[in-house]
Amino acid sequence: MSGPQFRLSAGGRIDRAAALGFSFNGESFTGYAGDTLASALLAYGAFPLARSFKYHRPRGIYAAGAEEPNALVQLESGARSQPNLRATQIELYSGLNASSVNAWPSVDFDLMRVNDWLSPLFPSGFYYKTFMGAGIGTGRWWKLFEPFIRRAAGFGRAPAGPDPDRYERMNAHCDVLVVGGGPAGLSAALAAANRGSRVILADEQAEPGGDLLAGDRGIDGAPAMDWTATAMETLGAAPDVTVLTRTTVAGLYDDNFATALESVGERFGPDAPAHLPRLRLWRIRARQIVLATGAHERPYAFANNDTPGVMLGNAVRHYAGRYAVVPGRQVLLGTNNDSAYRTALLLAQAGIAVTLADARESPPAALAEAVRSAGIVLETGCAITAVAGDRRIRGAKIAPVRADGEIAGSPRPVDADLVGVSGGWNPALHLASHRGARPVWNEAPACFVPDDLSALGVRVAGAVTGAGALAECLEQGYAAGRDAARAAGRTKRIRKPVLKTDDGAAGAPIRPLWAVAGRRPGDRRGKAFVDLQNDVTAKDVALAARENYRSVEHLKRYTTLGMGTDQGKTANVTGLALMGMETGRSPDAVGTTTFRPPYTPIPFGALAGRDRGALFDPVRETPMFDWHAANGAVFEDVGQWKRPYAYRRAGESLEQAIDREVSAVRNAVGIMDASTLGKIDLKGPDVVTLLNRVYTNDWETLKVGRARYGLMCHEDGMIFDDGVTARLADDHYVMTTTTGNAATVLNWLELWLQTEWPDLRVFATSVTEAWATATVAGPEARKLVSDLDGDIDWSDEAFPHMAIRNGAILGAPARIFRVSFSGEASYEINVPAHYGLALWQALIGGGATPYGTEAMHVLRAEKGFIIVGQETDGTVTPQDVGMGWAVSKRKDFIGKRSYSRPDTARPDRKHLVGLLPLDSGTVLPEGGQIVNDPSQEPPVTMLGHVTSSYRSPSLNGGFALALLKNGRNRTGDTVHVLKLDEGADAARVVDPVFYDRDGGRLRG
C-alpha cells in the first residue's frame, strides 16, 4: 500500500497525535485513535477487502456502521480470533491484526470467483433443482456435492482454542431507557433526566452524537457537537443517569426488558487489562423506553453496484466528516432525495471533485444553487446505471430513468473513482419490531415507520419516525423523553429548551427508486445487487416472483435476501419494493418481515456470561464433602449434588472397590453419606390427612416414634417418588424424599395445600440441608453406634426397625431413623449439618467402611428395592413393581382413579421381576431388551428391559431386576436379554427379592 493518501489534511474527530500501527492481510498500515478499522483502511483507498458469499466477487467497505454488508473480517488469530466482524464497527487499537474472510487463496485472487462466471447456472434456489440423484441412487449426488457447498459457504473461521476472555452480565433498572445517542436520543435523555428520572442512555458508538458526528451540522449557530458535549455534561452530572457508550441495545422483550451489549475490554484488543471483561451484557428492566435508533440509508441497485468504491452516500459523508477520509478524487453521488446534498457540499469543501446525479427533475432550488455555487456538477433527472471496473471503479454511467427504474435515454459516462448512492432512508425499526410494532408504509419519505407503541411504554423519536430535519429530531426526542418520564411517574415541570438548527428551507420529496435496470431476464449490463452480503440480485427477486415465491418470507427464504449477518439492513426494503413492482403491489402489500433479535450479533460467550467452567452450574456439597474428596471418592453428579459413587483405595479397580464396600456392609458395617436425601418437616393437625392423600398407602395407624414407607404418584397413577415418613410427635412428621425430587416433592405438597386443600392445617418446611445424614448399615452397625456417647438406647427392643428416635450423640443433637435400604440393620443418623463432618469422622474412627452410591444400589437391588427413575420411568404403577400392598383400597389418593382405566388395569402389564442369568458369571446389560425368541430378526418383539443389573459378592454372581410383560406370571420361565451387537444371554425369571427374603437381618 502506498500510504494513507486519502486522509484529508485536517478535520475529523480522530486524534492525529495518536498514530496506531496495525496490519491487514499481513500488510502494515497506520491509522489514528478515533478511527475504525474501516476508516483507517479507507485512508489507503477503497480497495477490495472481502469476497462475496456466493460469487466471490471482490468487495470493499460499503457503509459506516452496523448496516455494513461487505467488510467482514477475521480479527486476530488463535484463541482470541473473532470471525465475521464488520470493519466499520471495530475501533482501531495499536497492533490490531485482521484478515479477509471467505477468500482463497487471497482476497486479490480468489479461485471461487469461477462461481461468478458460471453464475447463469446458479440462479437463486438452484440447489433445490438439482443433485436429486435421479437414476444414480438415493441422494448420492447430493452426498457428493454437499461437502463442497459447505466448504464454499460460511465466512470466517471458529477460533482455534477455548476463549480466554471474561464476560459479564449486569442487571439494571431504570425509569427511562433511551436507545441511541444522536440528537433525538440526547434530547430525550435530557428531558427525562431533568425531570429526575433514572435514565439509561445507550449508544453503540464510542461517543454519542449519531449523525452529528459527521461534523457538518450546527445548533444555535455553533457546531452541533458543542451542543452534544454540553448535553453529555448535563447527563453526567445527573445523579441517576447512566450513559453507556459502545453499547448496542440488541433486543427488546416482554414487559420492556431490554438486552444490550457493552464493549469493555474489547477495544484494547488482546492486550486489554486482565481484570476487565471483554464484553458486558446488560439486562435492563425499563419502565419506559425511547427508541431514537435513527435510520439506515438505502441504496438503489445498478449494474456492478458492488464494485469496491461504491458506498452509501451518507457513509461517504461520515468518513469525510468524522474520520477525514475520502477514498477517491472524483466522486459521483447518485441520489433521489435531499440528503446527498450535504455530502456533496462537505466533499466540495474538502476540495474533492463531485458530480451529483439527482433522479428528480427538479431538486429544491436552494439546494441546487448551493451545490452549483460550490463547484459541484449537478445532473438532474439522472440516475447511476452502471459502474465500470472490477477491483476498483474505473468510471460510471448515468442516464435518465423511468419511474420503474428502466433506462429512458442513452447512458453517459462520468469520470469517477468513488461512487456514493443515496436511495432514501430506512428507519431502524428493528427494536420497535421486537416489541410488536407493525411497520407502516409511509408514502412521503417512502419508508416503513413503526406504529404507535406508547401503550406499551415504548416511544420513538428522530429519524426512526421518518423525520429528516434536525429540528424535528430534537423536538421529537424532547417530547418522547418528557412523556416517558411522566409515564414513569416523574412529573416535575421543566421549561422546554429552544434550539435553532441549520436545517434550512423545506426540501422536496423523495422520488422512490429501487433498481436501475438489471431486473429483466437477458439484461447483460451486469449484476445489480439488492443484498450485497448474500449476492441476491434484482434478477433473483424477479425469478422468485416468476416461480411464485411471492410472499415476503418466501422471497427471503428462496433467494436468501436479508438472511445475512447484516439481516438485510440495506437490502430488505429494496427487495420488497422490487417484489412489489414485479407483482403489481405496493411494498407494504408484499408484507414486511419481522425483525428478530439481536439487532447486531452477540458473541455466545457474552450470553453465557459467568455460566462457564467451574461456575457453569452450582455445585452442591454435603457437609462431609471434604472428607470424601480427600479419601479417594469417585464422585457422580446427581442433579447439582456431588455424591461419592465409590471410594477407591490405592491399587484398586472401581469394581473391586464396589465389591469391597458391599461386602463390608453385608459382613461388618458401612457408612454412607445420605445427606442429600430430601427432608421435609410437616407440622399441623391435618398432616395425616395430607399423607393419606398424597401417598398411596394408609397413614392413620402410624404411631409417634415410628416410620413408614410410602409411594407418591401423579394423577395418572404413575410413581414419581418414594420415601419414608416418620411421626415425631402428634402433629409433627418428617418426610424423606429421593435426592433428585427433594424440591419437586415439597412443591407438590405446597401446590395441593395451597390451591386445592387450603383447609388442611399443615406447614411444610424443607429441612434437607439443616441435617447431615450418615447411614450406618451392617451386622455390626448397632455395635458401632452403641459405642457413641449419648442418651439413646440402641437395643432392638427399645429401637426396632422402622422406629425413629431423638437424642444426643457425642454432644450433638441427633435424630435417628432405623430404616434400611440395604437389607441390613441400619441407622440413618441425622445431626445438625455443621456437625456432619465430625460425626462422619467419628464413625470412620469407629471402624466403619465408607460406601458410595453404587454399593448402595447393589445392596438395595439384592433386596428388590426399587429406585425411582431406574425401576420406574413415569410409566410404572405401584402394582407394576409389586407394591400393590402399599395401595390403599379404603381411601382416595392422588392417582387412584387411574388404576381402573382399561390399559392400567390390564393384568399383563410390565411387572418388576428378578432375573438370574443362567450363566452366573454373566452380568446382564442394564437397559438390555428382553425377548422370548433371541433368533427373531428386527423389529423384534421386546417384552421389557433390564432395569438394574450387578455382580453380587453376596450371591457370588450376576443378578438383575427387570420390567417384564406379564412378568409375575412367568416366574421360572427362561427369557433372553439381547446383547448390544449379536446374541443374547439367557436368564430365569425369579422373584425380585434375592437376599434375606424374610427380612431377619434388617430387624437386628
Add this chain to the structure above:
Amino acid sequence: MAEPLAPIHPLALSAQERGPDPAAVVLTAGPPLVLLDLRCRDRAALDGFLKKPAGLASPPVARAVSGARGTLFRFGPDWWQLRCADRKLADRLLQADAGGPVGATDVSDAWLAIGVSGPRARDVLAKAATVDLHPDTFPAGSAARTLFGRVTVVIARLEDGEPAAFDVTVSRSNARFLWHWLADAAREYGFTLKPAASDGA
C-alpha cells in the same frame, strides 16, 4: 467414643485480597446461624407468638426487622425466618409452638450468611440479582428472597449507611459455590475475602 463433635464452617477458606481496588468489594463469611422458619396464617398470631420472647413484630413481606434478640425476616404472607441472637430463644420458641397457630422449625445449619460490602457491592450483586437494589427501592430493612443466577438466596440490607452493605443468605450446600462466584464477579473491581475461622466458630 466420647470426644464431642465439633461444628465445621464450610467457608473456612483462605483469606485473599486481589484486583485493582481490594476494598471495592469485601466478602465476609458470617458466623453459624441460629435460625427458625416460622409459618403462620395469621400475622397477629405470629406477632403474639414472638412479642414476649423475641421482642419483634412482623415486618411487611420482603422486609426484615432487627432487635436485640434477633432479626425477623418476612418471606411471604405466611412465612418468616428468625435469626436468633442465641440458642436459648430458638429452643424456647420451638417448645412454644406445639399445637399453636405457629409452626416453628429449626433450620439453623441449612443456611449461612455472606456479607457483601464495599463501594461496588451493589454492582457485584446486580450481576445476578434481578431485584432492583437502588437505595430508593431497596432501602435499609429490605430483605428479598430471590433467585441469584441459579441459586435461591435472601438479599437483605439490614443496616442503613452508604455505600450499602448487603447480607446474603444462602443454603449451606451452595455456600462455597456462591462464595467463589461472588469473588469471581468482583474481580474487575477488586475484592477482599474474609472467610470463616478454621475452627468453625
Add this chain to the structure above:
Amino acid sequence: MLLIRCPYCGLRDESEFSCGGEADIARPLEPEKLSDAEWADYVFMRTNTKGRFKEQWVHTHGCGRWFTLVRHTVSHEHGETGVFGGVAPEADG
C-alpha cells in the same frame, strides 16, 4: 422476560416464578364416580386458550405462594391476579 406482579411481593422477574398452567382445574370430589372419559378430561384435557388465559403461578424463589394470573397468550400482557385460600396481601406488604 415477563415482569410479574406477585400479589405478596410486588413486581419480580419471571425467573423467580414457575408456571403451573391453566387455573381452576378442580380435583373431582369423588373420582371413583367418574367415567374414564370424565377422569381423562380432568387429568389431561386443557382449554389452552388463545387470548386472555387464567393460569396459576408460584413464586418459587420468593414467597413460595401460588396465585392466579390472567395473561394474554398472544400479547403476553398480564394483570389481574388472584390468591388461593383467602391469603390476602396486606396493605403494607
Add this chain to the structure above:
Amino acid sequence: MQRYSIFSLARNALTGHRNWPQAWRSPAPKPEYDVVIVGGGGHGLATAYYLAAEHGITNVAVLERGWLGGGNTGRNTTIIRSNYLWDESAAIYEKALQLYEGLSRELNFNIMLSQRGVLNLAHNEHDLKEMSRRVRAIRGNGVDSEILTPAEIKKLVPAINISKDVRYPILGASLQRRGGIARHDAVAWGFARAADDRGVDIIQNCEVTGIDRDGGRVTGVQTTLGPVKAGKVGVVVAGHASVLADMAGFRLPIDSHPLQAMVSEPIKPVLDCVVMSNAVHVYVSQSDKGELVIGAGIDSFNSYAQRGSWQIIEGQMGALVELFPVFSRLRLMRSWGGIVDTCPDASPILSKTPVDGLYFNCGWGTGGFKATPGSGWAFAHTIARDEPHPIAAPFSLDRFTTGALIDEHGAAAVAH
C-alpha cells in the same frame, strides 16, 4: 410439471431463466372439495400429497392462514432422527426417516437431506443407563443406533470438549448415523409443488374461522375467503390445534408453548454432525450455509406468540459454550420462536375425533419436523380410509381415556 435437473438448469440458463414455471399455482378456492386440509405446513402439504399420490384423492384443498411452510416447518432446527424409545414411536419416526431418504427424488425437489449423524450425549450415570436402554430398544426395532466412548465422540466432533475436568463431563453418547438435517423450507416447497402438480389446490392467506357440522358430521369450513364445503376435513395446524378443536366443540390434551431457536453467523465448517445434550440442555448442528443452528427447551408458560423468554437463550448458550469452548466467540445472529403443541406423554395425536369426517394431526411438540413425511403418509391413510393406519393407531385420542400413553418424555427432556 417441468422437471428440475441439472439439464433444466442449463437450458434455462441459456434463456436467462425467463421460462421457469410457477412452483405451484395460487388458485381461488372452489366451493367444494372431497377433502380439505387445514394447515399448509409440512405435515399438511405432505398429507395432501400422499392423499393424491397414494390414495388417488386429488380434489383436495390445503388452506393456509399465512404463507405455506410458515409455521413450525419454517421455524425448527431441521433435525431428523428416528431414535425413539417405544415401539410405537419408532415405527412412525422410522417410516418418516425412510420416506425422507427417498424424498428428493420422489418430489423432484432437493430437500438437502444430510445424514451426517445425530449424537445424544450422556453426562452422568443416569444418562448412561438411559442411553443403554434406549440404544438397545432402538436396535431391537431395526433402527440404527450405536454407543460411542468419549474418545470416539472427539474423533467425530473435534470441536467438543471431552475433558473430565468440567462441571458435567461427557461420559458417552449414542449415535444414529442415519439421522441428520434437511432444508426445512424445501420440504414444504417440495411437497407443495408435487401436490399442486397432482391437482391439489393450495390456498394461501386463507384462515379457517369455523368448522361446519351437521348431526355430528363435518360438512365444511368457514374461511376468510368464504365457506368451503368438504366431505372430510383434516386439521394439521401445529401451534393452533386447540383453537381449531374449540371450533369443532371439543378439547385436546394439549398445551401450546414457545420454543426458541437461533443461528450463529455463518462460518466455515466446524461441526459435522448434530449434537444434542439432555443434561446440559442444548442441541446444535451446522447448516450447509455455515450457520450453527441451536435450540433448547421450551418456555414453561402457554403462548401463541412465537417468542420466548430471554433467560432460556442465556441458559442454552452457557451449555453450548461448555460443550464447545471454541464457540464462545462466535456470534448469535438471529433468534426466533415457534409454538409447539405438547401432549402429556410427549407423543403426537393422529386421530379420528368426536366429529365424523374430522381428523386431527397435532401434538408433535418439539419433534414435528422429523416426522413430516411419515405423519402425512399415515394421516392421508387415516383420512382416505376413515380408519387409522396401524402405525397411527397407537396415537389416537382415546389413549388418554384408556391410559395407553406412549410416554416419550425421556426423549423430549430436551426439546429438539
